Amino acid sequence: MQYIGIIGAGAMGRGIAQVCALAGCQVRLFDRAEEAVSRAIAFVRADLGQAVAKGKISESDAAAALSRIFPAHDVKELGDCNLIVEAILENLDAKQSLMRELEAVVRPECILATNTSSLSVTAIAAACALPERVVGWHFFNPVTRMKLVEVIQAPRTKPEAVHALVALSQRVGHRAIVTSDSPGFVVNHAGRAFVTEGLKLLAERVAEHPVIDTILRISAGFRMGPFELLDLTGLDVSVPVMESIHSQYYGDDRYRPVALARTRLLAGLLGRKSGQGFYCYQEKNATPKLVSQQTAAAAVVAVWWPENSPVTPPNSLLALLPSVSRVHDASEADVILLAPLGRDLSTTVADLQLDPSKAVAIDPLFSGKAGVTLMVSPGTTAATVDAARAIFAAQLIPTFVIADSPGYVAPRVIACIVNLACEMAQQGIASPADIDVAVRLGLGYPVGPFEWGDQLGAKHILEVLQGLYATFGDQRYRPSPWLVRRARLSLPLTAPDRLG
Structure with a gap:
C-alpha cells in the first residue's frame, strides 16, 4: 500500500490524497479535468499550511507530504499502484465504466476501492472481471478532520482486501469500521431514526419543531435537533436519501419518511441554503430562535402521586419538588403527577380512574435540572399545566410541554x-x-446506541417501543429480536449471539 492512485480531485479525492500522503504513501491524483487536480493540490498546500501555523504538524512534514502527491495525466499512469480509490460522481454507470477501464490497466493484485456513500459496492464490483478485489472505502467530509472510515465488504470481496484497507486506515489515522454491503452502510443507516422519528413527532403534533429540537439538545445531549440538522443539510439532500433508503429496504416501515418532508421540499423550504426551512434564516447570521416555555413561579402547588406504582415519578425527580405540598388524596390536588413510560397519559389516567383534568406526566428518563418534559392529555386543563410548570419554575428549571405520546x-x-x-x-x-x-x-x-440502551436499560427501551406499537399499530416500532431477547434475559445489548 505504498503507491496509491486516486481518481476524482474533488473534496473527497483531495482529502484522501492528503491523509495518505501524510502517512508516507506516494499518491497519484487523476481527474478528467486536469485543472481540478491543480486546484486540489493548491487546496492541500493551503490546508497543510494552516496545520503548520496551528502547530499541528511541522513545516518539514507538511512539505514532505505535499511532495508525495503527483498529478497524473492519464489513467494508464496508475498501472503500478497497489491501490486505486475512485472518488468520482455518485453514478453507478460511471463508476462501473471506470472500474472496467482500470482493470485493463492495473495488475491483478491491485485493490480497487470505491468511496461511494450511497451506491451498492456489490453492483459496482459486478462490472469487474475480478470482483473479489473491489472494496468500499467510505470517508466522511472533511476527510482530514472526520477520523472515521467505513470499509465495506461485498459478498465476493476477498478478506485480504478488507484487512489491507483496515490496516491502511489505521496508518492514515482513521478508525475503520468494517461493514457488510447494505443500504446506507453503518453511519447513514444508523442515522435514519433520529430525523425520521423527529418528523413523525411533528406530524403527530406532539410538539412544535423548536420544542422537539430543544428537548433533544438540552435533555438528551445532541449537538442539534433533527430540524436544525435538516435545515443544515437541506431537504433537497435529506428527502431523497430518506426515500432511497426506504426503497432499498423494500418499503420497510422502520425507514418510512413522513409526507410533510416532501411537501416542504416541493414548497422550496430547503433550509439554510434557501433562507428558510423549519427556521427562518433571512437575517444575516440568523440562528434558530428556540421557544422558551419557562413561566413565573406561583404559590405553593398541591400535588399527588401514587405510592409504589410503575407510574410513580422516580425519587430523583421528586427531589426537585421542595416547594410542593403533597396531599394524600388525589381529589385535593392541584396537579396529579404521573410518570408512565410505555403508555400514554390518557391510557394511564383511565386505567387508574383518576381525574384527567388534573393529570400531568413527567418524562422519567430525561428530566432533570437542565429541563423537564411535561406531557398532557386532551383532558388536562390549562390551569393544571400552569400549576405544573410553576412547580419547576420555582427551581429555575425550564419546562417543555408536549401532547400525549408513549415515550414522550x-x-x-x-x-x-x-x-x-x-x-x-x-x-x-x-x-x-x-x-x-x-x-x-x-x-x-x-x-452510542448500544451504550445508551445499556445505560437506560433494555427493558425500558422495549417498553417504549411496545407502547408505541400498541398505540399506533405501526410496524415502524416493531422491536428487533436482538433487543427483545436481551431484555428478557436481562443481558447487556452488547452481549453477542453465541453462534454469530
Missing part, C-alpha cells in the same frame, strides 16, 4: 435509534462496538 420525545427518539442499531447487529451489518463508534464519530451523537 427523548425516550421515543432514542428507543428508535437503539432499536435500529439492534436490528443492524441482528443482520450482521456490523458489530455493536463498531456501530457505537461509528455513531459517535460519524454522527456526533453523545452516546
Whole structure:
C-alpha cells in the first residue's frame, strides 16, 4: 500500500490524497479535468499550511507530504499502484465504466476501492472481471478532520482486501469500521431514526419543531435537533436519501419518511441554503430562535402521586419538588403527577380512574435540572399545566410541554435509534462496538446506541417501543429480536449471539 492512485480531485479525492500522503504513501491524483487536480493540490498546500501555523504538524512534514502527491495525466499512469480509490460522481454507470477501464490497466493484485456513500459496492464490483478485489472505502467530509472510515465488504470481496484497507486506515489515522454491503452502510443507516422519528413527532403534533429540537439538545445531549440538522443539510439532500433508503429496504416501515418532508421540499423550504426551512434564516447570521416555555413561579402547588406504582415519578425527580405540598388524596390536588413510560397519559389516567383534568406526566428518563418534559392529555386543563410548570419554575428549571405520546420525545427518539442499531447487529451489518463508534464519530451523537440502551436499560427501551406499537399499530416500532431477547434475559445489548 505504498503507491496509491486516486481518481476524482474533488473534496473527497483531495482529502484522501492528503491523509495518505501524510502517512508516507506516494499518491497519484487523476481527474478528467486536469485543472481540478491543480486546484486540489493548491487546496492541500493551503490546508497543510494552516496545520503548520496551528502547530499541528511541522513545516518539514507538511512539505514532505505535499511532495508525495503527483498529478497524473492519464489513467494508464496508475498501472503500478497497489491501490486505486475512485472518488468520482455518485453514478453507478460511471463508476462501473471506470472500474472496467482500470482493470485493463492495473495488475491483478491491485485493490480497487470505491468511496461511494450511497451506491451498492456489490453492483459496482459486478462490472469487474475480478470482483473479489473491489472494496468500499467510505470517508466522511472533511476527510482530514472526520477520523472515521467505513470499509465495506461485498459478498465476493476477498478478506485480504478488507484487512489491507483496515490496516491502511489505521496508518492514515482513521478508525475503520468494517461493514457488510447494505443500504446506507453503518453511519447513514444508523442515522435514519433520529430525523425520521423527529418528523413523525411533528406530524403527530406532539410538539412544535423548536420544542422537539430543544428537548433533544438540552435533555438528551445532541449537538442539534433533527430540524436544525435538516435545515443544515437541506431537504433537497435529506428527502431523497430518506426515500432511497426506504426503497432499498423494500418499503420497510422502520425507514418510512413522513409526507410533510416532501411537501416542504416541493414548497422550496430547503433550509439554510434557501433562507428558510423549519427556521427562518433571512437575517444575516440568523440562528434558530428556540421557544422558551419557562413561566413565573406561583404559590405553593398541591400535588399527588401514587405510592409504589410503575407510574410513580422516580425519587430523583421528586427531589426537585421542595416547594410542593403533597396531599394524600388525589381529589385535593392541584396537579396529579404521573410518570408512565410505555403508555400514554390518557391510557394511564383511565386505567387508574383518576381525574384527567388534573393529570400531568413527567418524562422519567430525561428530566432533570437542565429541563423537564411535561406531557398532557386532551383532558388536562390549562390551569393544571400552569400549576405544573410553576412547580419547576420555582427551581429555575425550564419546562417543555408536549401532547400525549408513549415515550414522550427523548425516550421515543432514542428507543428508535437503539432499536435500529439492534436490528443492524441482528443482520450482521456490523458489530455493536463498531456501530457505537461509528455513531459517535460519524454522527456526533453523545452516546452510542448500544451504550445508551445499556445505560437506560433494555427493558425500558422495549417498553417504549411496545407502547408505541400498541398505540399506533405501526410496524415502524416493531422491536428487533436482538433487543427483545436481551431484555428478557436481562443481558447487556452488547452481549453477542453465541453462534454469530
